[in-house]
Amino acid sequence: MPLTTYVSLQSTFGQDIGGTQNRKLIGEIYSRSLKYLSKSRHEPLRSLIPKKTYFAFRRGNKLSRAVNKSLFVADVSEWKKFDAALTNRSLSKLGPERVTKIIYSVAISFCCFIDLTKDRDQKTPGTFFEYLISHLFAFWLGVKPTTRIQVLNLDMETWLPTDYIFNLGHNRPKFHLPIKLSTRERIIQVFAHQRVIDGVFGTERFLGTPVILAETKTAAKKREVTEICVPDQCRIYQLRMAQLKRLYYLDVPATYVKLNDVFPPIVVKSFGHFFFEAVTLSA
């Protein structure tokens, strides 16, 4: 079962966050989640989002969260190709969209497995998603993340707990990486943390690049899928609070795509692009 492998991942994850052992365990969790899900029924959902189709897995009276049909790949060989290309740093033969799909599939398949086997467990899927994304970041950038930064100010000395921070070293920027299954109206927190970090260390020392799975919500009775987005508020936050460098999604919300085209622009992309632009971002 995926949970046994997840427990192994939990116990060893911190030892070498970007290490190959973690990637091996993540691949095993994906493969075992798929095996479990292959015995579950697909139940179509009514998508209220234009051009997106969603379904859920059903097991007895339990229904999983919504899965984006065009992003979901139930194929372990895709993961293996991604794993190999990542190791050889030859992702260009896959391209950003195929990379996004495989990472989305790894994340959502374990989330759905938990949805079908546990009661209201939000913590395990969230932690797994943090492991997945922070591992990929740590491997790709070749640095270990930290999750707090020291704040010094005259007679005040304290530690600020943060999301993941990747420090590329002297004279290079640092990444500030909130990792969330969804943010909804809580997206203000991402901007607020960026604001504090900018205030303490100066603007652009930390690049804010949150990675979020999706903003979907399923109305249980009606089986309707919507996206909870606050694009107007994001514009105000980008203008008034702090500037995010990227807003990465695995399943990019329809209304947030438009943030690329307004002023102030917020660059919203599918997460697969990260691997292709990381060098430029951190130059």
Next chain:
Amino acid sequence: MPLTTYVSLQSTFGQDIGGTQNRKLIGEIYSRSLKYLSKSRHEPLRSLIPKKTYFAFRRGNKLSRAVNKSLFVADVSEWKKFDAALTNRSLSKLGPERVTKIIYSVAISFCCFIDLTKDRDQKTPGTFFEYLISHLFAFWLGVKPTTRIQVLNLDMETWLPTDYIFNLGHNRPKFHLPIKLSTRERIIQVFAHQRVIDGVFGTERFLGTPVILAETKTAAKKREVTEICVPDQCRIYQLRMAQLKRLYYLDVPATYVKLNDVFPPIVVKSFGHFFFEAVTLSA
């Protein structure tokens, strides 16, 4: 049952937020909640907070949230005295601590009633608490609140949804009043909203005066009560994000009291003080 009265309050609340009809219904909800709770057993909890004693109500296998023993008053005549003194604006004979106790008791008794009769319903207690506090503010200040403000900026025009805003009129400040059962590590949101409002309208045009019930958390199995507080982070937010004018609590967390004595100070008080200093604050 309190719920019937709550439904009436819900349907008429918006018509005259500071009106006497709302206060009458709130009193009825308190009295009916007490009646229900009087048939429930008190179960002592292990308080890990120095000098504070907590208990919970039990009904069958359901346990309510934690109740602060020294703040809880199960006495409708106290509410009646408060109601009369509020109407005559003669609260000084009661004093801030007695006022805090009665408001705490009204809030927590309905919360506990819901805990014992519903499954994981967080929305109803939260909404009732918003009704209670916004009614008291609206009555005391003599103005109706709004919950959004217009943001104009060159070619950009949008509405920012906010917590309660009380506009005292020309040449007088406005109150920005988040009302929450608890904030825990989400307290950053309160500072973040204040930051946006300060940015749009200028510093000190809106006084940030959040009203929060408590920061307690009960570990279900161990029956232990703790307070989830982030005092160091609050200091950083007060320094870097925005300045709150007051942090009002019904059950003031032990570690937040100390914020009064550090730099930058955050003035943390029990909510009863609001009625005695509202004139000074808004002068």
